[in-house]
Amino acid sequence: MFLNASTPRRGMCVSRMWAMLLHTYFKPDPDMPVLNSVPSNTRPALNTIAGPLGLKLANECRKGWGQLIWRQRRTSLAFLLATSLLVGMSGLSQAQALSHPSPSTPTHALTTLAASHSTQEWAFVDTLVAGKKLVLLGESGHGVQQSLEARNRLFEYLVQTHGFTTIALETGFEDGMEVNEYVNGARSLDDTLVAKVFSFSAPRSWDANRQLIEWMRQHNARVGPAKAVRFYGIEMLGNARYLNGADRSPARRSADAALAYLHQVDPGAGKAWQQRMEPLLAALVQQRYADISSVDRESMTLALADLVKLFERQKNAWTGLSSFQRFQRAYRNALNARNLDTDLRSNGWWAGADPGNRQRNLDMRDASMADNVKWVLDQEGARGRVLVFSAFKHAVRVPRTSHRASDRGFIPMGQQLHTTFKHNMAIIGMIAAREAREFYTDDGLAAFINAGSADVFAVNFRELAGKPDASNWWQTSCTFGDCQQALTSAADAVIFVKTPQAALSATTGRGN
Incomplete structure (x- = not known):
């Protein structure tokens, strides 16, 4: 089967082959820059037309097929056209199959995010976090109310059920130390302190962030210093x-x-x-x-x-x-x-x-965050267990991820921590439907999210064992559009948000 997680890379090669051959047929010209002239939005169509044979040829591009086809361009054009008529429908049916997730994927509805207490809705993470020192929770976009509420409920559940001791956020390090003073009763609360819970967005203060540190302070007052939880920032600037x-x-x-x-x-x-x-x-x-x-x-x-x-x-x-x-x-x-x-x-x-x-x-930022997380674990000692909250692109377990600011992308914090902690950590992502295209190369993931029975629901990828249809579909998904690794490898579970809402302000109660 040629349509798999690497299909878009092959599709690019196929697109360039077709551009080269069609250009030669209609306007013979050995000028090779035509290979780069195909608009990216036409590649899926060309990919479908080419069919599995074209994909196989594309996979051989780096082995000299491109040069062979260029030399035999007229014969190759006729051959590809004839073959595509015979097998193109097969490629199309395979592509369509990838666009629609299997209905056998187990999901877990999260319906009480706004509640101020943890519920058994979060029991689906038990098998993921049992015995783990480190759990990374990554949101696809900052400032989403449901993501912040899910973070709060998950942290409460991890503290109360699994003995977690700390939450570390993608915020300035020294800002985080001041917030930690508040949750441990050493200073008073003001709006500037709430903004420091996520100083990247400062001076905005989100109500869910205020609720997080209020819950931590109340928890610490109730359990005493020996069982108190702590707050850290992991950004060098933030x-x-x-x-x-x-x-x-x-x-x-x-x-x-x-x-x-x-x-x-x-x-x-x-x-x-x-x-x-x-x-x-x-x-x-x-x-x-x-x-x-x-x-x-x-x-x-x-x-x-x-x-x-x-x-x-x-x-x-x-x-x-x-x-x-x-x-x-x-x-x-x-x-x-x-x-x-x-x-x-x-x-x-x-x-x-x-x-x-x-x-x-861009590598230094994530390297610094990973180093700060390791330091947090050192400070927490033998009983320390840490939930890290950041953007999903920082939390993923992939060798290198893309970024709009640089063609080089960067090595994510999650990958760097995985190198150290291996199976002693778990990664949970959060993806909103409107951002699904950043994580999947067609509309299949967005369709899956929008078809969910709840506005917010989760998939634990470990539960795909014994469900080949669902497992195969998720294995074909691509991380961040670069198709280097399936989403099931980048994270252990994902929380999906169908209709994301803007985070509520701590002062006005309205969305920012």
Whole structure:
């Protein structure tokens, strides 16, 4: 069977073959750029016309078939046309079969997301999370009310049923530390603190985020310090307002936190380091990184490297002058400041849009998040079990995923954590119907979501065992349109949302 998870890649090759042959027939010309002239939206049609034989030929493109067909282009055109008439319908029927999911796929309706308590609706995750130290939950788009509510209910269930101790979010690291102070009773609540639950969207505050940290605070007050849950941010920066230039101050947040600690444990060194760093941090806030002089960029890189080394040399002394937790927080801030500098120097994610450069290196952001998650687990100790909440593209278990900002894509955090934790972690995705095309190359997944009996429902891929029709259909699905890996390999379960609603504001109650 030639129509499988790699069909779109082959289809591109087939499309170019047909373009080459038809171009030769109607307008003979050895000019090879015609191979790249086929619009992407015509490739599925050409793929169907070509039929299985064309797909097989496409699969052999890299083995020299393309050159052979070019040399024998007139004979090849007649041969492909005749063969397609005989077998094209077979290819079409196979393509249609892939567009409609098997009705035997087991689903689990999630109907009480807005409730403030966990229910047995979440029991479908029991086999996935049993004994796992780490669970990744990824949403297909930020700011969806049902996704945020599902996160809250799942975390409550994991804490109450499976003994999870921590939630770590795709938000700024130091922002997360301030939220953690609140959930453990060390500070009061205000709207700016709610925004820090997901600082990427700041200054917006979502009601579901407020509910999350309120539940955590109430839980901790009830169970006491020994069984308290904690909140962490895993982003080196975590604020989109820096990207659009609306507010560049978050770029110095981690460095400032590290320097503030230095002032406390060694005032003399703190003053000297503040004098060294202040002009560089000011430049980072006042202008785009690309506009900072090369001399100042180099000085920033050297200063942050020296700062990290200083923390490492003084670990024992400074821990004794403060505490293990305070030192670790400050040291992690120094590392995040250095990671941000590395990302900016490599024209990475936080460097902002660059339409003229399609080869940007986006890997540092996910590498830093993965490293921060590992640090969180270290802080939690032997009993630590962590739920990580991020965008699904960061959470997936694929070697490399696509991104609109760079043709290179990036190595996801989920893949990097899988390399370390293997079977000691699970991944659950969340996909809204309107974003299904990002995860599947035709309308099959959207049709499956829209046919669901509930507005929000889940599929546990482990339950496909013994159901060959359903299992085969899901195995043909493509992750993020690049068709390198089936969705069943990228995640262990997926929660689907049929009609996504905008997240409700914590202050107005209206959608943002």
